[in-house]
Amino acid sequence: MSTTPKGEVKRAALVRATITLVNNSGFHAAPMARIAKLAGVSAGTIYRYFESKQDLINQVYLEVKSAFSVSAFRDYEETDSVEADFRKIWYNIADFKLREVEQALFLSQCDNTPMIDEASRQEGLRHLKPLLDLWERGQELGSIRPVSPYLLYAYTVYPVAFLLNMQERGYCELTPARVDAAYEMAWNSIKI
Amino acid sequence: MSTTPKGEVKRAALVRATITLVNNSGFHAAPMARIAKLAGVSAGTIYRYFESKQDLINQVYLEVKSAFSVSAFRDYEETDSVEADFRKIWYNIADFKLREVEQALFLSQCDNTPMIDEASRQEGLRHLKPLLDLWERGQELGSIRPVSPYLLYAYTVYPVAFLLNMQERGYCELTPARVDAAYEMAWNSIKI
DNA sequence: ACAAAATGAATGAACGTTCATTTTTTTATC
DNA sequence: GATAAAAAAATGAACGTTCATTCATTTTGT
Numbered sequence: 418m419s420t421t422p423k424g425e426v427k428r429a430a431l432v433r434a435t436i437t438l439v440n441n442s443g444f445h446a447a448p449m450a451r452i453a454k455l456a457g458v459s460a461g462t463i464y465r466y467f468e469s470k471q472d473l474i475n476q477v478y479l480e481v482k483s484a485f486s487v488s489a490f491r492d493y494e495e496t497d498s499v500e501a502d503f504r505k506i507w508y509n510i511a512d513f514k515l516r517e518v519e520q521a522l523f524l525s526q527c528d529n530t531p532m533i534d535e536a537s538r539q540e541g542l543r544h545l546k547p548l549l550d551l552w553e554r555g556q557e558l559g560s561i562r563p564v565s566p567y568l569l570y571a572y573t574v575y576p577v578a579f580l581l582n583m584q585e586r587g588y589c590e591l592t593p594a595r596v597d598a599a600y601e602m603a604w605n606s607i608k609i
Numbered sequence: 610m611s612t613t614p615k616g617e618v619k620r621a622a623l624v625r626a627t628i629t630l631v632n633n634s635g636f637h638a639a640p641m642a643r644i645a646k647l648a649g650v651s652a653g654t655i656y657r658y659f660e661s662k663q664d665l666i667n668q669v670y671l672e673v674k675s676a677f678s679v680s681a682f683r684d685y686e687e688t689d690s691v692e693a694d695f696r697k698i699w700y701n702i703a704d705f706k707l708r709e710v711e712q713a714l715f716l717s718q719c720d721n722t723p724m725i726d727e728a729s730r731q732e733g734l735r736h737l738k739p740l741l742d743l744w745e746r747g748q749e750l751g752s753i754r755p756v757s758p759y760l761l762y763a764y765t766v767y768p769v770a771f772l773l774n775m776q777e778r779g780y781c782e783l784t785p786a787r788v789d790a791a792y793e794m795a796w797n798s799i800k801i
Numbered sequence: 802a803c804a805a806a807a808t809g810a811a812t813g814a815a816c817g818t819t820c821a822t823t824t825t826t827t828t829a830t831c
Numbered sequence: 832g833a834t835a836a837a838a839a840a841a842t843g844a845a846c847g848t849t850c851a852t853t854c855a856t857t858t859t860g861t
Contacts (some may be wrong), residue, residue, distance in 0.1 A: 427841090443723045445637035449817060459842045461819075470817065529721040529774065531635045564790045567781040571771040572794045576763035582721065589759035598756045602764045606798035619807090641851055651808045653853075662851065 428466045430456040435477045436523045444474070444532045475537045478527050481520045486544035488513035493547065499555040500604065503573075506548055507603060510574060511596055514581050522585060525578040552607075562607050572606040620658045622648040627669045628715045636666070636724050667729045670719050673712045678736035680705035685739065691747040692796065695765075698740055699795060702766060703788055706773050714777060717770040744799075753799050764798040 434455035438447035449470060453460045467473040489510050496502055514521040527533050552569050555561030561569070580599060583589040626647035630639035641662060645652040659665040681701050688694055706713040719725050744761050747753030753761070772791060775781040 441723065443637075444635065445724070448815075450815090460817090461843065462841055464818070465840065526721055529718055531633065532637070535778075562790070562794070564794075565781050565787065567772060567775045568768075568787065568790060568794065571768035571775075571791070572764065572798060575771045576760075576767055579763040579767045580759060583759045583763075586727075589757050595757065595760065598754065598760060599763070602754070602756075602760065602798040606764060606794040640849075642849090652851085653809065654807055656852070657806070 427456065427458050427462065431458065431463060431466060431473070432477050432480060435473060436481070436519050439474075439526060440519055440522045443526070444530065471534070474532060475534050477523070478533050478537055479541060481523055482541035482544060484517070484520060485510075485513055485524060488517075489545075490547050495551075495554075499551065499558060499560045500608070502551050503555070503604065503607075504600065506551065507573060507600055511577055511599070514577055515591060515596075518581065518585065521578070521581055525582060528578070560609055562609055569607050573603040576603065619648065619650050619654060623650065623655060623658060623665070624669050624672060627665060628673070628711050631666075631718060632711055632714045635718070636722065663726070666724060667726055669715070670725050670729055671733060673715055674733035674736060676709070676712060677702075677705055677716060680709075681737075682739050687743075687746075691743065691750060691752045692800070694743050695747070695796065695799075696792065698743065699765060699792055700788075703769055703791070706769055707783060707788075710773065710777065713770070713773055717774060720770070752801055754801055761799050765795040768795065 431452060434452045435447065438452055438455060449463055450460050452473075453463055463473065467476060489506055491509055493502070493505055493509065549566050552561055552566055556563050577599065580589065580591055580595075584591045589595070623644060626644045627639065630644055630647060641655055642652050644665075645655055655665065659668060681698055683701055685694070685697055685701065741758050744753055744758055748755050769791065772781065772783055772787075776783045781787070
């Protein structure tokens with residue numbers, strides 16, 4: 418019945434366990450033995466699916482990044498309104514972060530540590546192409562600031578990661594009103 | 610001649626070494642022995658200045674956070690222009706991050722990992738009071754969006770940390786023009 | 802000569818990884 | 832189908848390494 422290949426069940430459990438443990442106490446406090454235990458497999462089994470701990474982390478990162486970008490561009494199709502297109506993608510991203518909190522927290526932790534291979538990071542970045550294309554189009558049409566995409570990212574996507582972290586620490590709940598305000602602020606910072 | 614008490618020299622060296630090592634490869638790859646070596650002292654000496662590794666990390670964090678806030682409010686005094694006041698603080702922050710790259714990178718790594726005690730984090734936050742006061746004043750005067758300070762922080766200060774990380778990875782140099790653009794984007798996102 | 806500071810080898814705990822063994826699944830044969 | 836042989840997957844104890852921390856000893860400063 419299920420479409421999940423047999424061997425993939427344990428692999429998926431390991432991925433989930435890694436995300437949970439790294440979120441709760443960081444990379445350095447997620448020993449292989451605990452990951453295995455949480456996933457319900459024995460320590461040695463990890464090495465049937467991953468070459469090493471580094472490989473495990475990299476693969477988890479890429480998998481989560483991929484899920485993120487799939488969500489970011491769900492139901493997205495270019496219209497002739499740059500702002501409408503941007504809004505669609507931005508809310509997709511916000512929805513992902515609010516729905517898949519664990520995955521989003523894991524990503525935000527990865528983005529600021531040297532624990533991810535540069536190669537994996539580069540690969541993760543390629544997924545954002547459609548957003549970069551949209552920004553370029555907006556810049557050609559004169560509706561988006563003519564600045565580096567890194568600046569655009571810093572003021573639209575990156576703040577959401579911060580807000581999610583604050584919510585998880587109990588400081589600032591991300592109510593729908595706050596999410597809407599965040600969108601307005603994002604758009605105001607990049608529009609011309 | 611120097612105002613530095615004798616014993617503080619090695620302590621300061623240890624703090625610097627910790628920052629450098631944690632920046633280069635993360636918390637988990639900064640063993641006490643290497644910190645000691647880089648600081649030019651022996652491993653045991655660390656424990657004359659710090660109770661444990663956790664204590665070392667916490668103290669370094671607080672010291673850097675303190676240096677950060679001192680810079681943030683250097684030469685700052687309230688005027689009757691909220692925007693001018695904000696601009697002053699924002700550029701102070703940007704200058705600190707550009708001048709004290711190592712310290713800024715260390716902070717951005719601390720802000721997204723669970724490696725800092727919640728207590729230390731709270732104490733680090735208190736330093737930002739003048740900025741929070743300014744925002745409150747701006748909100749009362751109707752020139753700053755009436756939203757949570759976490760939102761204001763997410764769209765003004767936090768993006769700079771991202772940009773610095775990108776610069777350090779060689780993706781996006783923070784030229785003066787880019788810094789000015791970043792300021793404009795920050796202000797546009799929070800002004801009414 | 803004394804006290805404070807610094808040393809670095811020693812210690813034990815914890816970690817990532819391996820591998821001889823056991824368990825489970827698949828394949829082959831009737 | 833049932834059964835046996837073969838292959839694959841899983842196990843967890845054991846290994847070697849690395850780490851934070853300690854402490855008997857030495858060095859430095861007064």
